[in-house]
Amino acid sequence: MSNIPADLLYSKSHEWVRVDGDTVTIGITDHAQEELGDVVYASLPTVGRILAAEDVFGTVESVKAVSDLYSPLAGEVVEVNSALEDDQTAINGDPYGAAWMLKLRLSDTNQLSSLMDADAYRTEIGE
Secondary structure, eight states: OOOOOTTEETTTTTTEEEEEEEEEEEEEOEEEEEEEEEEEEEEOOTTTTOTTTOOEEEEEEEEEOOEEEOOOOOOOEEEEHHHHHOOOOOHHOOOTTOOOOEEEEEEEEGGGGGGGGGGHHHHHTTT
């Protein structure tokens, strides 16, 4: 059973979102990293990039597959966790902490209502 923190929001493409005013932190869920297996590479966007909701913002490569990462929200990338490009082990070991991937300044905070809370995400993944 995946770890699903109650204080986060979730997308159908298995990204989590931590809200801090008009800026959000985004990473992949515990469920997603379990499905991927051992992550060996991560590619993240550049600061300043403008993303629309559902845009591919990067990829993670595991021993099983290469998977696209989707932005659950629209906005401007204001920070990237460049440590993940050198050491991806946090993606498997601490998906909700050290493995955050990017910070996005939202174009509109109303779009947060499109995301799921922890209970809805738990239902989405069949737990």
